[in-house]
Amino acid sequence: xxxxxxxxxxxxxxxxxxxxxxxxxxxxxxxxxxxxxxxxxxxxxxxxxxxxxxxxxxxxxxxxxxxxxxxxxxxxxxxxxxxxxxxxxxxxxxxxxxxxxxxxxxxxxxxxxxxxxxxxxxxxxxxxxxxxxxxxxxxxxxxxxxxxxxxxxxxxxxxxxxxxxxxxxxxxxxxxxxxxxxxxxxxxxxxxxxxxxxxxxxxxxxxxxxxxxxxxxxxxxxxxxxxxxxxxxxxxxxxxxxxxxxxxxxxxxxxxxxxxxxxxxxxxxxxxxxxxxxxxxxxxxx
Numbered sequence: 001x002x003x004x005x006x007x008x009x010x011x012x013x014x015x016x017x018x019x020x021x022x023x024x025x026x027x028x029x030x031x032x033x034x035x036x037x038x039x040x041x042x043x044x045x046x047x048x049x050x051x052x053x054x055x056x057x058x059x060x061x062x063x064x065x066x067x068x069x070x071x072x073x074x075x076x077x078x079x080x081x082x083x084x085x086x087x088x089x090x091x092x093x094x095x096x097x098x099x100x101x102x103x104x105x106x107x108x109x110x111x112x113x114x115x116x117x118x119x120x121x122x123x124x125x126x127x128x129x130x131x132x133x134x135x136x137x138x139x140x141x142x143x144x145x146x147x148x149x150x151x152x153x154x155x156x157x158x159x160x161x162x163x164x165x166x167x168x169x170x171x172x173x174x175x176x177x178x179x180x181x182x183x184x185x186x187x188x189x190x191x192x193x194x195x196x197x198x199x200x201x202x203x204x205x206x207x208x209x210x211x212x213x214x215x216x217x218x219x220x221x222x223x224x225x226x227x228x229x230x231x232x233x234x235x236x237x238x239x240x241x242x243x244x245x246x247x248x249x250x251x252x253x254x255x256x257x258x259x260x261x262x263x264x265x266x267x268x269x270x271x272x273x274x275x276x277x278x279x280x281x282x283x284x285x286x
Contacts, residue, residue, distance in 0.1 A: 012196055015074060015103040023078050023100060034105040036130050039137070039146055042104065046097060047142040051087040051260040053218035053229075055270055056080065061213055062273035069203050074099035085261035089212050090115070091203035093139035094124040095196065101128055101137070108137075110199060113189035115140070117173070122210070123187055124199055136165070141176040141187065142221050159239045160225035179228045179235035179242050216252070216279055218260045227259055232279040234259070249276060 015023075024031060027045040032038050056070040071077040071092030078096060080086050087093055094110065101108045107129045115123040125138045128146065135146035143163045148154055149172070156163035162177045162184060171188050178185040194202075211217065215231040225238035234255050236243040247255060253276065256262040262270075270276060 012099065012102075013073070013075065015078070015099055019075065019078055020100065020103045022082060024104075026082060031104060034101075034107075034130070036135075036146075038104065039101070039106065039128055039130065039135060042101065043097075043137045043146050044144060046137075046139065047144050047221040049220070049261075050081060050093065050096075050139070051085070051218050051220045051262075052089065052093060052140050052142060053087050053256075053260060053262070054089050054212040054216065055218070055256070055262055055266060055275070056086050057089060057212060058216065058275040058278075059266075059269050059273050061207065062275055063269075068200060069207065071096065072200050072203050080266075084263040084266040086263075086266055087139075089206070090122075090140045091124045091199050091206065094126050095199055097137060097139045098126045101126065106130070109192070110194045110196075111189055112191040112194045112198070112202070113171075113187050115185070115187045117186050117188045121190065121202060122206075124194070124202065125187075125189065127192075136174065138174065138176075138187075140219075141174060141185070142219060142226060143174075143176055144221055147174065160237055177226065177237060179226075179237045180230055180233065180244075214278060216256075216275065218256065220260060229255055229260065249280065252276065252279060 027042065027049055029041045029045055060070050071088035074096040077088055077092055098108050098110050109127050111125050111127055112121050113123045114120060125136065128135045128137055134149040136149055137146045144161055145156065147163060147165050149165065154165040160177060164175045166173055171190050174187045175184040216229060218229040220227055225236065228235040232247045232252050234245045234247055253267060256267060
């Protein structure tokens with residue numbers, strides 16, 4: 001990674017202990033010394049139980065909500081996840097994971113890069129340092145296991161995730177299992193430390209561009225691979241391949257509820273603001 005930004009002079013508000021404990025209970029993990037075993041447990045549970053989704057962002061954009069975008073602060077992110085099952089996109093979810101890990105005693109830092117290697121910053125993630133070794137815990141790629149950043153080229157043997165990591169000049173490239181589209185999505189990590197002010201500004205800039213502002217997207221892991229909802233299509237990727245299912249309105253609502261855990265109150269707002277209908281509107285007709 002090519003640059004470091006100085007820490008913000010404003011400290012982050014730590015997660016209150018009762019909220020931290022409620023999150024751990026929902027994840028099914030217990031507070032313990034910050035070891036690699038605990039990191040594996042927390043991150044693995046996160047990949048299965050905290051969806052990467054844009055439901056709250058779609059609602060905020062369509063309802064004309066004021067800044068900040070929802071979930072930018074970890075307390076808000078986790079309260080909404082506990083109450084309504086929603087997660088967030090990269091900036092909000094990476095910050096929430098960072099704040100949870102630091103609340104559990106880990107040494108962690110926020111980093112930034114370019115998802116799909118577009119040449120400009122579009123993505124936030126989290127690195128955890130244990131005994132001098134760095135591990136990537138990405139809340140968007142949901143690689144199921146933290147990625148070791150200290151071993152040289154890395155390849156996860158699980159074909160469902162197909163995760164690889166390597167250096168490229170003075171930056172780093174992550175490739176991870178994707179659906180729809182090509183077999184892999186690539187992310188280039190470029191900034192080795194960002195603070196919350198940088199993250200908040202990047203999240204707000206995302207109001208103006210990106211597929212997560214128009215169609216519905218959600219991703220989470222399941223025992224044999226991972227699920228992706230993209231617009232009105234459900235993808236289930238396993239080691240054997242990818243199952244694809246087109247959805248109507250009722251099926252899309254059911255997938256959000258049953259596969260991704262989005263609660264009824266949030267689904268009502270999602271439908272009322274027009275975000276559900278947008279998945280069935282031809283591009284350029286609205």
